[in-house]
Amino acid sequence: MSMLFLHDIFKNLQQGSDRTACIIEDTNFSYAYLKELTGAIQGKIQRTGSMHIGVITQNTPETYATLVAAWLTGKAYVPIPSHYPVERITEIIKAAEIGTLFYTTEDEEIEKLKENFPETEFVNNSALPDSECFHAFPTEDKLAYILFTSGTTGKPKGVPITFGNLQSFMDGFDALGYDVREEDRFLQMFDLTFDLSVVCFARPLMQGGSFCTLPTGMIKTLALYHVLDKYQINVSLMVPSAIGLLLPYLEDIHLPQLRVSQFCGEALKKDLLEKWATCIPNARIDNVYGPTEATIYCSSATCVPSKIKHHSGVVSIGKPMYRADFLLIDDSKNVISDIKQEGELCLSGQQITPGYLCNPEQNQQKFFEYKQVRYYKTGDIAYRDRSGNYFYIGRKDDQVKIQGYRIELGEIEIAAARVLPNKQFVAIGYQIQNSWYLALFVQKQDNAEVQILESLAPLLPNYMKPHRILSIDEIPLNANGKTDRKALRLIAESKHSSL
């Protein structure tokens, strides 16, 4: 397999035109500028021994140039937000064997990181000597990036994605027929630890187009509208909750220039989609689906507002993409062939990760072979209709998604138990209108909200912190003697109004 996506990016950089490659913090940066940055960073990457390049995720052109530079040098990047708890960064650096961390802006958080990681080399990617941009032609089995997701054991799981996985995704993307053009401007609203960011910055660069990030310092939801409107975005990929918050202002939104509007990362509600469709009269709307393990996304459903396929108001996740295939299995691991019978959704194809980093136990649990094809078990419950469209029903386990971030509730409970070891904790995800929240129940511990939240701060990233700590006399049990999460969810929902 030839890494055509990388050749295309390299070709556009080599041309070094004055065309805009990216708009970051309301400033345009050209391909010529990105080429210069990429070359200089490649020079430095070449001199480091590590195969995996740590990148502090600051909103700068240098950050994006570092991602591209890593790829063109044949190495993988590992995104690390500087505000993550030190313990989590330590686990990532250790698991991914990162020797060098690139950053752009010297700030307090970078200073703290330097103190905490004296053996790691910190490189300022904005102050490197000139060097020629080159293409190392990585093979398909080499890693392109490693992302860390929430893990049930309390430790993040490393998901490595190869250049071959990424090329397969790009082939699948193009087979969807979006007809990406040189003049297209993509929205890039995601944190770089979220794999949806990859298509948002890489796909326009393959075409000589541009991408636009959200300015920092602005409320995120408002920054999203600001960018869509001011920069006349043509192609957007968003999580549904991002526009859910804009619902009261939808009548103010009119985006005729948007021609592709994709949703991913969370269940998309039919009523939200119908309302959004009125703001974007010329756009094709697609609901796409896929976990990090299957490289960005691997299924797609084009939604026509008058005839949306849905299950209980949740829009279909559509059919597998070009190089992907789906299978449903029941609790006894038998393959389900009946139409409309629910089962665990399993994915195969060339977009599937080679397996978790240093985690044989999870690899054993999550991957299996059927008729000599390797499958990944998603933990998502789904069914298929007669025409081959898949419908998401819910989760098999306690994983929830908040603003697209995957959160294993067990990881929050483990962190809480470290704060108060003799207490019992149960974390619950619950939904009010179109937004998800996290509640952490603690047994008999009144007035401890502030103390618990403060103690959790160095242990969990912001998106995993509970919105509410609730004390309860006894954790309720269901008929099987297990924690009654349904009952707790109802309590959390009923107490939400006092938030």
Place this chain on the structure above:
Amino acid sequence: METSEIRLQLSNIFNSVFKCGNIEITDDLTAEKIEKWDSLTHLTMIAAVESHFGIRFKLRELTGMKNTGDLIELILEKKQAV
């Protein structure tokens, strides 16, 4: 309506939405200074302000707001227009 009166009423709304003790309403107050101030609580606060003052903001007005001073100015403008 005076600016000082708006500040006082905003203080009650901010304390109720952001839940972090007594918040002093200054013109340069922004989301960076309050931990629980994110997209969700911001739009909850805006909805509470709209309902309390009986006004309605346009989305472009909300994106143009840089700090609490801008919010106060906009409330004054809207109240005078009513």
